[in-house]
Amino acid sequence: MKAVISVVGRDRTGILAFVSAKCAERGINIVDVTQKTLQDLFTMIMIVEMPEGSDAGTFSDLKNEGLAQGLAIHVMHEDIFNAMHVV
């Protein structure tokens, strides 16, 4: 199952490393990454392949880890974007 991870936060060293390390720990395979920094705001969108047997906890864990680092992380099933934006 594919999911979209979005990360927004104040730019600093190591955000990409932090998020990708957390993904690796959980067996989440990163398929695509785009990132931007506007003034000091860092925005990153990752397309990932979630491991077999992922449950609601796999999604919410990452969000909570992000919060602890001052990052707004959303992990959302790709279908939500396909449903809303692809006719």
Next chain:
Amino acid sequence: MRVINEDNILETIRMIDEENLDVRTITMGISLLDCADADISSSCDRIVRKITTRAKRLVSVAKEIEAEYGIPIINQRITVTPVSMLYEASGGDPVLYAKALDKAAKEVEASFIGGFSALVQKGMSAGEERFIRSIPEALACTDKVCSSVNVGSTKAGINMDAVRLMGHVVRETAVLTADRDSAGCSRLVVFCNAVEDNPFMAGGFHGVSEPECVVNTGVSGPGVVREAVRLAGHGASINEIAEVIKKTAFKITRMGQLVASVASGRLGVPFGIVDLTLAATPAVGDSVAEILEEIGLEAAGGPGTTAALAMLNDAVKKGGVMASSSVGGLSGAFIPVSEDQGMIRAAESGVLGIEKLEAMTAVCSVGLDMVVIPGDSTEETISAIIADEAAIGMVNGKTTACRLIPAIGKKEGDMLHFGGLMGDGPVMSVKTSKPDVFISRGGRIPAPIHSLRN
């Protein structure tokens, strides 16, 4: 994977984080017809068993979907077959049924359970009348139970005996829950042309023509529509605004459709309908009145309101219909006063009155919703307001409803506080001329003619 661009992803996240986009409710409809029994306690036991079995995983599945898809799902609700039918078979004290429903809802942690209902648009049986008379006590001694009574339809006309009775029932419910700001009335709806697949409360019930068990969803999103209208700017013509609203409604509804189909799959229950409704919440920015302001009115309730609302309601339906495989319920824009910050402001400033609200209900779903009226309003006055609203529904072939809250011990200008999604309501002024003779006549207003439409 199809290509989703970055802007689309950020747009969705912004809608959820900043504009209060959510799925308002996943509602499971459960038929209770097979629970009928001549013995009321055995009938109640069967109800509790059936609901707690069917809806056992409702809340946990909703939480799973919420986490995986990142979409807040605010309520998990249950609707059941109108309980007056079971009561006809069993007799006894109808309040026992309300307590059974309340117990079942609490056991599965559902936010509300709707279906303490009776359909009496053409006439009332003796049992139905006893059932309706029990509603005030049923609402006063439960927390989750929602009740509705259908008193009219385009095909049957308006049952004025039921209208007269409901004036009494609404007032009595307010009196019995006066210590809780008459909150019992927030769970009581009087309908004309009630729909059978409504996932919203307090008017939801599982119609008799519905299947054994079904999952319906109600989406929300006034904040999203308002932001889209704001981005269109003041230079956009009204048909351009209608297009913007259609596109936005499409996106919102697609999300509701997705959630409904995933929930249906995981619960092993067929998908029913998506209700395309802009349902306001007391949260700042999640207001239908503020959409009207964004369209270009200084306040909801002033001149222009009915026209702007008609356009909004129609555009929401047009956008939503294409986004879902099955649309139903009440589908439109709700205008509950107490649940909408913009409506509350407009009512407090005196721009929005009950008469204008009544006009607005002719062009949108659903009716005089969460309207707080003075505590000294008579039963006859309440009945007459219900009759007016039912007449709009009957003649226009649409659903209309009244959820009126007589504020016992309070007067015009005071506020009632319901808390949660129900919000706060200012007491609105009601004309005091007496409709007593009209209401005391009883009988039935005949169904309207369908030709010579002028």
